[in-house]
Amino acid sequence: MSLLTQYDADARSVRRVTRRFLIIAILVTLALVVAIFVRQGLLRQTVSFSFVADSAQDIAKGQAVRIAGFRVGSVTEVNLRDDGSVAVSLEVDAGNARFVTHDARIELRKEGLVGSPTLEIVPGPDKTRLASAQARLAFSRADGLGALANQVRDEFIPILRDIKAITGALADPQKGLPGTLAQIRASSEALNVLLANGNRQVDGIGGTAVRVLGKAEEDLKHLGQMLETANQRLPGMLDRTQQVLDHVEKITAEAETSVPPVLRDGSAIAADVREIVSGAKQTWPISSMVDAPGPSTLKPDSDPRGEAGRAR
Amino acid sequence: MRAEWLLVSVIFLGACGTTPKPVDPPRLKAALEAESDGAKRYQRGDYVVAGRRFADAMRQFAGIDDSIGSTRNRIHLARTHLALGRAEAALELLGAASDGATGDIDVLLLRSQALLALMRRSEAEKVLVAAEQSCAAKCPQLPSLKILQARAALADGRAAEAQALAGTAIKLLGDKDQAPETANAWRLTAAARLAAGDATGALASAQAALDIDRRLALPEKIAHDWLLIGNAHRYAMRDQVPGAAGEAAAAYSRALDVAHAAGLAEIATLAKQALQDVGAGKIPAK
Structure with missing residues (x-):
């Protein structure tokens, strides 16, 4: 029991x-x-927004949505519409929806121009009204390297045309430099002939001298007309040259602002990678497996440029 | 997934089983890594970036008061300058590395190399005398010293002496793994033989240099070797060797091709001029 x-x-x-x-x-x-x-x-509580893009390139479900570089949400849906455009829905944390103004736009950017694409919500200037839930926002794509290249090409084409026009004007056999030079040559030859005649007839001045002076006066008038023509043409040419220089200056100014960031980004990425690799190498247990390099020696080469056999 | 876990476990177990190694201070490690990277780039022929890395390493070693490391990288940088044809910059660096008269043999050899490149023959000879005194019995740098002495002798018009010195260097290099120096010695022998009027001997020596330089893939030296081969054939034209003109033109064309492809403008000009001379039937005087 x-x-x-x-x-x-x-x-x-x-x-x-x-x-x-x-x-x-x-x-x-x-x-x-x-x-x-x-x-x-x-x-978490989220607020949905949407936008319409002409293409789904670089846009994918789950893609990060950022405001001022901070991740605040993600893309929830990407659909092809009947008219061929792409409808994109996204969700933003309710806490961060206060930054999405009614005139905010969504920009597709690439990290460092060539990095992974992200959607950035850029708040509009009117901060008094926020975008309502399900609001459709404007969308644009930031310029990538391809767009920059196209922009540079677009800027260069008019310059090349100007250069072509200027060289064409200069090479014109009638109105350009060759024509002007030919006229100057003809005038100088006429003056030479005139001087030769003057020397020959220096003894018999009188009536002949008067005619010679008259001829000289005519030639000088002719020369004056030519100089006037040159004077009229030069400002035009100088103007066009100035335009070309303006173009070049503009491109240089734009390149000054657009190219250094690209280079900076590239160098920053390289520095990051180097830092990550060197950090990893210093971290246990990898550090115990990677040997630090010792002092290096270079192979002797008393004639690195092959100069000893130089043809004398 | 299992394989990944297994791999991670093996790494951790392996690391746990080893005694922790003494770790170099980060700044010293960074300086050594810059030096090592520079050395790798130098061996690849990327002299411009190698120079930058050696300059970095030199600064970093100086920053931690490591005079040995700093001097070592100063010498590396001078060597890189010489490879880039900046003999004056190399000389300036080497001046700071030693006082020139009683310095380290490597520094003395590099100084003489720079002075020869700058055509300052008498100064180069003096430095080489100092180097010979520093190189007791059979110092490892003896073949390089002989080559530089041969260069100086050839530059001074003493072709027979140059040939003998280069021959000694070739013998000394016989059992050593120093292909670039062996090719230098052969190239010098070819030039000395050519200066002495021995076109056949020069051709064989230049061919030996070319074989090594091709293996080492050094465009500038390959182009110079082809120029030497062309010159040897042109000298053979004096003895009316049949086909010598064609052979010379073919060799100069090869030099021109290599120079064009490697962007060596100076050698390309030399090759073009030589081709024109061959085309015009110009034969070198005896």
């Missing part, structure tokens, strides 16, 4: 322990599920 009583007590004890274990297991599982939900953002 006492044996049965003992058995019942043990069975109750086992049941109690099992029940406790099951309850704890369920609680832990629930806590894990809640943690996963929180981590995945399923329990």
Whole structure:
């Protein structure tokens, strides 16, 4: 009898322990599920917005949405519409929706021009009104390297045309430099002839001298007309040259602002990679496997440029 | 997934099983890494970037008051300047590395190399005398010293002496793994033989230099070797060797091709001029 009583007590004890274990297991599982939900953002409050793009290039579901570089949401849906455009829906954390003004626009940017694409919400100038939930925002793509190259090409084409026009004008056999030079040559030849005649006839001045002076006066007038023509043409040419210089100056100014960031980004990425690699190399356990380089020696080469065999 | 876990476990277990190594201070490590990177780039022929890395390393070593490391990188940088044809810059660096008369033999050899490149023969000879005194019995730099002495002798018009010195260098280099120096010695022998009027011997020596330089893939030296081969054939034209003119033109064309492809403008000009001379039937005087 006492044996049965003992058995019942043990069975109750086992049941109690099992029940406790099951309850704890369920609680832990629930806590894990809640943690996963929180981590995945399923329990956070969000505000939905949308925009329409002409192409889905560089836009994908799950893509980060940022405001001032901070991740505030993600793309939830990308659909092709009947008219061929692309409807994109995105969710922004409710806490950050205060930055999305009614005139905000969404810009597709690339990190460092060549990095991964992200959507950046750029708030508009009117901060008094916020965008309502489900609002459709304006969308634009930031210029990539291809667009920059096209821009440079577009700037260069008019310059090349100007240069072509100027060289064409200069090379014109009638109105350009060759024509002007030919006229000057003809005039100088006429003057030479005139001087030669003058020398020959210096003894018999008189009536002949008057004619010679008259001819000289005509030639000088002719020369004056030519100089006037040159004077009229030069400002035009100088103007066009000035235009070309203006173009070049403009491009240089734009390149000054657009090119250095590209270079800076490239160098920053390289520095980051170097830092990551060197950081990894210094971290245990990798550090114990990577040997630090020792002092280097270069192979002797008393004639690195092959100058000893130089043809004398 | 299992394989990844296994790999991570192996790495951790392996790391745990090893005794922690003494770690170099980060600045010293950075300086050594810059030096090592520079040396790798130098061996690849990327002299411009190698120079930058050596200059970085030199600064970093100086910053931690490591005069040995700083001097070592100063010498590396001078060597890089010489490879880039900036002999004056190399000389300036080497001047700061030693006083020139009693300095380290490597520095003396580099100084003489720079002076020869600048055509300052008498100064180069003096430095080489100092180097010979520093190089006791059979110092490892003896073949390089002989080559530089041969260069100086050839530049001074002493072709026979140059040939003998270059020959000694070739013998000394016989059992050593110093291909660039061996090619230099052969090229010098070819030039000395040519100066002495031995076109056949010069051709064989230049061919030996070319074989090594091709293996080492050094465009500037390959182009110079082809120029030498062309010159040897042109000298053979004096003895009316049949086909010598064609062979000379072919060699100069190869030099021109290599120079064009590697962007060596100076050698390209030399090759073009030589081709024109061959085309015009110009034969070198005896």
